[in-house]
Amino acid sequence: MIGSLFQVVFGSGRNVIRETAEVFRENTEAQAAREAGLQASALQQFGTEFTSQHSSRFDRFIDGLNRIPRPALALGTLALFVAAMVDPLWFAERMAGIALVPDPMWWLLTAIVGFYFGARHQVKGHAFRRDIAASVAAVPGVVAQIRALDPETAQGGAAARLPARVADDADGGGNPALAEWQSTR
Template sequence: MGLIDRIFGMVFGGGNNLIRDTAEVFVENAEKGAAREAVMRGDALAQFAGEFALQQRGLFDRFMDALNRIPRPAMALGTLALFVSAITDPIWFASRMQGIALVPEPLWWLLGAIVSFYFGARHQLKNQQFHK
């Protein structure tokens, strides 16, 4: 009887269940997996909460952010205004376009570089702030 108890105790009980321990090598324990998943989700939510928490910024920072938001809408609305002016007053529009045609090519390259660096720097800054 003692030998049988020891064999059954070794296989099914005594803190070390040989069948369970062997099966967990091949199949995940669902209860432990769910606990790990819950901890992982909680950590992810805590990280998101930390990333998207509102930060107190000064008046100057808010003013500069507002100022940095002007160029894209101004360029879009300016382009639409050019279309409207071309339709409403073609002679005025043509005279302005003749003036633009006289701008030398290196100045156009400089304008393109300035606009590209402005938007590129802004994109990089916002991307870095997002990753913080």
């Protein structure tokens, strides 16, 4: 009787309890797999957009224009300091004019500049993380190449070439618990 009850609930390759629960609550593992697939396809699409080797003159021109604002803002700010020292009256007149700009215009300027630099920072951050991930992924290959080139390293002879502090850390470094743990390995 118990066997037939289990056959009804779990039989024929189905799990009725799980299927019923998924009606009320989403399967988080399946959702994570769907989200990972979506994110991977989006990143692949963005990657192909930004790694195109065949950019037109217009694309190169726009890329050049995109590089102008940061240096222009930095050099313009430095020029204001120089102008304040060279001709204080001229500088005071310009600053009096800036003081008349209404607050909503400053908010708009802040939003525009913030979004421009924020988006650029995000793009650069993603590129940096992608480069780091590629470097980390290459480590096993580099280690294998080093071992292939230097058999002494593969045999553990490189420990003799380590600085004393690193060699001490490798054998417990005066920490009895660490030394005991390493001796059990």
